[in-house]
Amino acid sequence: MTASDTKPLLRVQNLCKFFPVHAKGIRRKVIDEVRAVDHVTFDIQPGETLGLVGESGSGKTTCARTILRALSPTAGRVHFQSEDGEVELSSLSEHALKPLRQQMQMIFQDPFSSLNPRMTVGGIVEEPLLIHGIGTPAERREKAADILRKVDLLPEHRERYPHAFSGGQRQRIGIARALILRPRFIVCDEAVSALDVSVQAQVINLLMDLQEEFHLTYLFVAHDLGVVRHICDRIAVMRNGKLVEMKKTEELFSNPEHPYTQRLLSAIPNPDPDIPLRPILEASEEEELAEAKL
Amino acid sequence: MSDKAPNENVIEVEDLRVDFPTEHGLVHAVAGVSFSVKRGRVLAIVGESGSGKSVTAFSILRLIQPPGYIAGGSIKLFSQKEPPIDITSLKEDDDLLYHLRGGLVSMIFQEPMTALCPVYTVGNQICEAIHLHKDVTKKEAERIAVDMLDRVGIPKPEIRLRQYPHEFSGGMRQRVVVAMALVCMPEVLIADEPTTALDVTIQAQVLTLIKDLRKELGGSVIFITHDIGVVAQIADDVIVMNQGKILESGSVRQVLKSPVHPYTRGLLAAIPSLSQRGSRLPTIDSIPGARDIDLTVPLHTLSDGRRVALPTEKIPATTT
Numbered sequence: 001m002t003a004s005d006t007k008p009l010l011r012v013q014n015l016c017k018f019f020p021v022h023a024k025g026i027r028r029k030v031i032d033e034v035r036a037v038d039h040v041t042f043d044i045q046p047g048e049t050l051g052l053v054g055e056s057g058s059g060k061t062t063c064a065r066t067i068l069r070a071l072s073p074t075a076g077r078v079h080f081q082s083e084d085g086e087v088e089l090s091s092l093s094e095h096a097l098k099p100l101r102q103q104m105q106m107i108f109q110d111p112f113s114s115l116n117p118r119m120t121v122g123g124i125v126e127e128p129l130l131i132h133g134i135g136t137p138a139e140r141r142e143k144a145a146d147i148l149r150k151v152d153l154l155p156e157h158r159e160r161y162p163h164a165f166s167g168g169q170r171q172r173i174g175i176a177r178a179l180i181l182r183p184r185f186i187v188c189d190e191a192v193s194a195l196d197v198s199v200q201a202q203v204i205n206l207l208m209d210l211q212e213e214f215h216l217t218y219l220f221v222a223h224d225l226g227v228v229r230h231i232c233d234r235i236a237v238m239r240n241g242k243l244v245e246m247k248k249t250e251e252l253f254s255n256p257e258h259p260y261t262q263r264l265l266s267a268i269p270n271p272d273p274d275i276p277l278r279p280i281l282e283a284s285e286e287e288e289l290a291e292a293k294l
Numbered sequence: 295m296s297d298k299a300p301n302e303n304v305i306e307v308e309d310l311r312v313d314f315p316t317e318h319g320l321v322h323a324v325a326g327v328s329f330s331v332k333r334g335r336v337l338a339i340v341g342e343s344g345s346g347k348s349v350t351a352f353s354i355l356r357l358i359q360p361p362g363y364i365a366g367g368s369i370k371l372f373s374q375k376e377p378p379i380d381i382t383s384l385k386e387d388d389d390l391l392y393h394l395r396g397g398l399v400s401m402i403f404q405e406p407m408t409a410l411c412p413v414y415t416v417g418n419q420i421c422e423a424i425h426l427h428k429d430v431t432k433k434e435a436e437r438i439a440v441d442m443l444d445r446v447g448i449p450k451p452e453i454r455l456r457q458y459p460h461e462f463s464g465g466m467r468q469r470v471v472v473a474m475a476l477v478c479m480p481e482v483l484i485a486d487e488p489t490t491a492l493d494v495t496i497q498a499q500v501l502t503l504i505k506d507l508r509k510e511l512g513g514s515v516i517f518i519t520h521d522i523g524v525v526a527q528i529a530d531d532v533i534v535m536n537q538g539k540i541l542e543s544g545s546v547r548q549v550l551k552s553p554v555h556p557y558t559r560g561l562l563a564a565i566p567s568l569s570q571r572g573s574r575l576p577t578i579d580s581i582p583g584a585r586d587i588d589l590t591v592p593l594h595t596l597s598d599g600r601r602v603a604l605p606t607e608k609i610p611a612t613t614t
């Protein structure tokens with residue numbers, strides 16, 4: 001084993017993304033900022049699945065998008081182990097980033113708006129190959145058919161448009177599109193949230209199979225803690241732009257330390273009707289204090 | 295009104311059929327479904343994507359989009375304020391239909407943006423809903439709106455009231471839609487995946503709210519979801535649908551704790567749980583018999599009251 005094998009695939013250091021808040025009026029003076037991602041630091045090992053959980057608006061999507069440079073960071077560093085060695089993403093030019101984008105893909109939260117409604121499913125799935133100039137048209141079609149089969153869509157679905165599919169099917173189209181470039185790092189942003197349990201189980205199995213087959217590394221953003229617990233090796237809990245706790249999955253569930261984590265875990269509905277939901281609905285004083293200290 | 299509803303059911307659906315003509319022929323989205331919603335109870339409808347859950351719900355409000363149509367069966371509403379209404383036979387311009395949609399039954403839609411108008415403030419929209427059903431002053435309506443936004447967990451509701459939907463995050467918009475449906479104090483609330491887009495803490499808040507309000511108002515709820523955890527926590531009764539048919543129905547304990555139909559067992563097995571961590575999840579197809587669904591088999595009522603679509607010889611003796 002060489003040294004680079006044991007290096008993290010991704011090292012995120014003090015990553016920040018602040019959005020300006022503008023005043024009303026023509027000059028739109030900046031009067032404040034939203035600290036969507038506020039000094040976030042973590043590593044992901046190759047082949048690992050890191051879960052990122054937290055309430056709505058806590059900054060999960062922004063964090064993921066900033067890592068992938070879909071947004072430019074306000075501050076901080078993101079070191080990525082590319083196929084040709086380590087690169088620091090936050091300082092790269094758009095031009096230098098383009099070849100790296102093949103290796104990092106994102107599967108989106110919203111299956112309704114992330115697919116181009118005027119393209120056929122075949123076109124949508126093949127497009128990344130086209131953008132990166134990979135293969136002949138016949139090869140691209142072959143690859144698309146292959147990957148669509150993997151996500152359990154039929155070959156005849158290729159000619160249809162996204163509106164003709166259910167939410168679950170659209171999500172699988174998005175996954176096929178992300179996978180076709182055979183990336184090494186994938187961010188799944190609520191990738192299975194819109195799916196019913198049967199399809200969800202298939203997609204989770206698919207993601208785990210692909211992880212094994214291609215040694216993929218996932219950052220798995222989700223609000224379904226049951227799913228997160230099932231597939232993640234470690235979990236990071238985010239609140240108001242900051243990581244408040246990060247642990248091995250079992251440890252987090254058996255010994256949540258931060259009051260917010262405790263509140264989050266208390267809100268998971270148990271599929272056994274005899275185990276009633278007893279959510280801690282209000283932030284405790286302890287939690288407010290912990291927050292103020294951060 | 296003196297003539298009280300004749301039975302404990304608020305909604306009775308009999309052999310409902312809904313068809314959609316498509317280029318590949320007729321799609322039987324709902325293919326003969328019978329069930330009732332008991333007063334003051336929560337009925338959950340579960341099933342895979344495309345099984346006909348939303349179409350069933352839309353039928354109750356007569357909101358099937360043409361070219362789709364109700365091809366047969368009946369839906370009756372037994373309101374506490376009105377004589378029984380035969381929903382399926384109402385004319386499109388019948389006043390009762392408006393009354394039904396706005397007051398007696400209200401619906402939280404699967405896609406929240408369709409329910410909010412981008413050019414009016416959130417406050418305007420909630421207050422309008424209140425004015426439609428209640429004779430209150432503007433001030434009073436605003437107070438109710440603030441209270442309801444507060445109850446669905448929107449911080450600083452007085453300020454949020456003056457904002458437009460696009461200034462809200464996705465989860466917050468969904469909470470506004472929930473608030474709007476609840477201010478009408480409907481006798482039946484139909485909630486189509488109302489918490490799918492919400493994080494668990496907010497989901498728990500919304501579930502608690504729906505439960506509380508049901509207790510307060512005595513209304514009934516039809517809750518469509520694919521989250522079995524949510525079903526276990528909120529429902530009294532459960533219907534399992536597949537391909538436009540009911541495969542199994544019963545109390546939440548019967549269906550979740552001792553399912554009879556192999557399909558139901560498959561559905562439950564697919565939920566990620568602690569014991570299987572990191573392993574491949576069973577899918578419905580991997581459960582023996584779960585996909586051998588004979589859609590021609592009628593529902594049998596078992597001695598304990600539950601219904602299951604299996605031939606008698608396949609029903610385990612212990613449950614008959």
Ligand SMILES: Nc1ncnc2c1ncn2[C@@H]1O[C@H](COP(=O)(O)OP(=O)(O)OP(=O)(O)O)[C@@H](O)[C@H]1O
Pocket residue numbers: 019034036054055056057058059060061062063109223463464465493
């Ligand atoms: N383009 C933007 N301009 C201004 N503020 C933004 C922008 N994008 C996100 N924000 C703000 O940043 C914060 C974090 O948003 P983000 O979408 O990352 O949350 P999230 O954790 O993904 O939530 P959800 O679970 O609802 O998807 C929110 O307060 C949001 O309003």
Ligand SMILES: Nc1ncnc2c1ncn2[C@@H]1O[C@H](COP(=O)(O)OP(=O)(O)OP(=O)(O)O)[C@@H](O)[C@H]1O
Pocket residue numbers: 166167168196314316321322323341342343344345346347348349350359362404
């Ligand atoms: N406008 C339409 N035209 C043609 N077919 C339709 C239309 N609307 C619904 N259907 C069909 O009716 C069936 C039932 O759809 P429905 O929306 O009720 O499913 P669902 O159980 O709510 O699924 P989901 O969990 O994905 O919301 C599906 O097979 C769908 O393709």
Ligand SMILES: [Mg+2]
Pocket residue numbers: 060061062109189
């Ligand atoms: Mg997000």
Ligand SMILES: [Mg+2]
Pocket residue numbers: 347348349404486
């Ligand atoms: Mg639906």
